Amino acid sequence: MRASRTRIVDVDHFCSAVATSLRPDPIRRFQETHFTAFEIQLLATALLVVFVGLGLVAASRMRPLVRRRYGRQLAEISSVLVVGAVVVSSVYAFTLVWWVSGILESTLEMMTVDRMIATYQLVTVAIALTAYLAIRFVNRSIDKLAQTKALTKHQSEVAYHVADIGIVAAAGTVIFTLWGIDLTNIFIGAGAITAVVALTARETLAAMLAGFILLFTRPFTVGDWIRVNETSGIVTDVTLFTTQIQTFDDKHVLVPNDEVTDSQLTNYSKNDQLRIDVEVGVDYDADIEHARSIVTDAVGDLESVKNNPNPQVIAKRFGDSAIVLECRAWIGDPTMRRRLDARTDVIEAIDAAFDREGISIPFPQRVHAARAEALQVDGIGADRGRSSLEDRATGGD
Incomplete structure (x- = not known):
């Protein structure tokens, strides 16, 4: 009981502090002096609309300048920050002009949460942000390897999916564990679903495994002239499940990857x-x-x-x-x-x-x-x- 009362006192103290910080004494006196007449309120509202428009124009013009000098990501971040600052300040000024700042106070009171939950939320956001940055870093590394011809297009696509799924799965496991969610039932359900899928889609799984084999062995690349059984032509695309071949009589043939790995393969371009x-x-x-x-x-x-x-x-x-x-x-x-x-x-x-x-x-x-x-x-x-x-x-x- 004592802990709960202490928590309620802390919350009330926080809310009163927020209300005081929203309208300090100088702003309250300025509000009482200038924003009492209806005509002044309309004029101030019009000025706020002009301010928002100028802020949006400034953000749009600043974005290409920052992008040329510092890159696309920093340009997007700066543009979002400027627009957010303009919108937040305009909303706050509007509440002061029309004497409705109590709405912001009640909104902040509703958003007030326990310290432990807030900590969990911050850690969750940090984990999600870290996973996002890790995905972007890995994808950029894969792109650089593809530019040096170390990876083919097919290998790059498969590497994208595998890396993204692995990072998301790791981040999700940490977040679930943080919030006390038992992963045992999830793993049991996933195992049962995997068993059912394995029984009902054996050929698809075999083609997918063969796609990974082609990824690592690299017997051919897109543009090579190959022969698989009776099919001869140019490889136009390789996915995780099939290999597309354009024959010399202009036919597009989709050969399952498991058939490619199980058959005699001839690469004339090797x-x-x-x-x-x-x-x-x-x-x-x-x-x-x-x-x-x-x-x-x-x-x-x-x-x-x-x-x-x-x-x-x-x-x-x-x-x-x-x-x-x-x-x-x-x-x-x-x-x-x-x-x-x-x-x-x-x-x-x-x-x-x-x-x-x-x-x-x-x-x-x-x-x-x-x-x-x-x-x-x-x-x-x-x-x-x-x-x-x-x-x-x-x-x-």
Whole structure:
């Protein structure tokens, strides 16, 4: 009882102190001297409106100046402080002009709280502000890493979400503990919800885990030319759940990340070069060594083919009607267009060089010859076969 009475006395003392500070004796005497006539009150109100307008204009003009000199954040803070000061002072002056300062006094009395609760509130605000500043600091650090190409766009987005969730969860745990909220039931409920979600959305969770695997392993980035199973194209976007690929026939395919990690993945852009293979056949009577040198010289002069490594020509196998040579050439910064252009250039160069050197490119041929004896099918041609045998027996007479 004694503690509660002491607390009530403290609160009453605080309220009386606030009321006295709102209208000290000099302001009370000034109010009684000048703000008794209705016309003076109207004029003072008009001046307050002009003051508020000038304050807002000054805040808007001050903001770009401060932003250019000190940065955007400080400009926003200063602008908010100026506007707040103008509004608070105008409201206080308005209550003095119209003799309604008691409204402010009653409002402050209603806002009066216990010291311990006020301390908890201040600590809660401090924790929330610290969490906000930590989130901004982490996000800026992630942006700097993304600018140095240390993180991809996909990695930056995932890092944003993970960092923000982690900081908010830590700050929330501290605040709940501060206010005496038992987190056991919350954790039990969260565990039950997680179990239900895991059973009902297994594929989604698998895709999300695969997204984290792609985040850390980085087998490809946006803009790479990859092949996943039968899908080949350029990676246009990578999210936490799917990988978007634009195929070369202008189709956008969404591949789940778990399918990407579980399938054979080919990245054509990883080594900054790609080998193309072109087969050509030469006649068995041709000089193989000479044909190989001709192909090497013809392909080596092409601009679409790299000189390092140099093109190679090998005898690959014996074909049905030709000896098959394989020309191996490399292109840089591989794309599908460069690959097709280089392949076309190689074929045209080989064809022109063989035509110039008189080397023929064999092709399969089939020779049709009539048999001496015709076949009999269902009695057709029986008379013709019999007459042919009689002619042979009689010597053709």
